[in-house]
Amino acid sequence: MADGSHQALSKPDNSPPPLDGNAMVAKALARAGVDRMFGVVGIPVTSVATRAVAMGIRFIAFHNEQSAGYAASAYGYLTGRPGVLLTVSGPGCVHGLAGLSNAAVNAWPMVLISGSCDQKDFGRGDFQELDQIATVKPFSKFSAKPTSIKEIPSCVFQVLGHAVSGRPGGCYLDLPSDVLHETITESEAEKLLLEAESGWPQPNAIGTVGCSEIEAAVSLLRHAERPLIVFGKGAAFARAENGLRKFVESTGIPFLPTPMGKGLLPDTHELAATAARSLAIGKCDVALVVGARLNWLLHFGEPPKWSKDVKFILVDISKEEIEMRNPCLGLVGDAAKIMEMINKEIKNDPFCLGKSHPWVEAISKKSKENVSRMEAQLAKDVVPFNFLTPMRIIRDAILGVGSPAPILVSEGANTMDVGRSVLIQTEPRTRLDAGTWGTMGVGLGYCIAAAVASPDRLVVAVEGDSGFGFSAMEVETLVRYKLPVVIIVFNNGGVYGGDRRSSEEITGLYKDDPAPTSFVPDAAYHKLIEAFGGHGYLVGTPSELQSALAESFSARKPAVINVIIDPYAGSESGRMQHKN
Ligand code: ADP
């Protein structure tokens, strides 16, 4: 007996070691096609990250979940696949809500994965305890919580599938620490993975649009006197650029991109109505709106900005969105597919406005007038810098890069407003800005997402000093991962710049404190990145800015260019002054 048991103990065991929950999560993510993750590790998810790396997933470790979440949301937009954010429990999950809510509001696919406390200790004040499923509810399309290791594969596949199906958005996966410590055999894990794969909800991108609706849309456009096509980041997400170009070039209908729709067709295209925006939206009689909501960014589609008689044709993946806006005609479905159907219908009986059409001529004339007025302002070298002079120099440097064009990240008040009209987008999905929510603090996260999603492109951020400050510590992340990102900070010493209070407002016990809008003047932001071995530049003149851009763009290494701007240039709240 003794001999026998000794033999059993020393017999080599050829079966693979069991997997724990961490490895199961990593394996399921990899099998579902996840190739990048963003996050901050800690209890109980550190091993989820290290296992994911071992499975070939690139994990980008941040300082703050908020920035990592913004990165995950933008990664979803840029790639069309859910961006994944990993956080610890409780406060980590709460910080991650910034990214999840941003994804929900922008309609971008993302999955927040948070560790959570031991199931048996929930409700007893466990470490970082929080009812995370309830917390994420307003921003999550679909949430899942495996209660045992066996449920991990199906939960992983479900949240990833729901994030991209229908209107894209944020989903949530909760990982209790006890589930992460359970184990399972390799063969059982394999069986569960196969089951999960076959049950994965596939993205429903077809929609319900029929031939008669397409015919009705084309008929409205054909008989319009002043037709316009407007497209937004939903069309960019759908990769509808080829269909949009074909439509615009075959019909001669002028187009207007929303801020993140810029680049689907080049801003320099002769049918671009961007520089004649007020005329285009104020006078058009039929507007085909593709993947863009008639929300505040488009003045709700209402007078006085739009004509009261305008007929809207809305193309959107979301039936609810179309029903809510009650347009003349709604086409529910994927923007790329619907543009293809529209183009096919037009091809049967082509029409084209032509350059001498009064509407096309009016838009072109107005555009040329506005562009030449703006160019006259831009041509001046104003020092100390206003917003226009450095923006012109940056525009020319970005255009000088050629193709593939850099991805531009833009945030701020005046910086973003001026940047939107001056900087030129020539390729699709090359502009990331504050988006539907006007979210400030997205800059560094977006830069990191862009660099990771498109390693062949340079990433250039043009940000206000306030926007930069939200996540400035992530410059260390840029240096650590050696990302080709150049951050240009428009440093005017605060939110909106200098102290704009009237003397009557400067009163009270703390009147000697700096204004709520003020930061330390001339802050040395360029030195922040030098602390980690990146390149910093301090510039105050056109030639200094030109040489900093030339050097940093060709080096393709992390850099911060601190551009000192006149604190009293620009206005409070930029374009949104009436709301502040
Ligand atoms: P913008 O800010 O550029 O105006 P919005 O975010 O307001 O854009 O609107 C984008 C719209 O695109 C959303 O209503 C969303 O439902 C829609 N959308 C998302 N994906 C697709 C798709 N594949 N096809 C058509 N519409 C889409």
Ligand code: MG
């Ligand atoms: Mg500022």
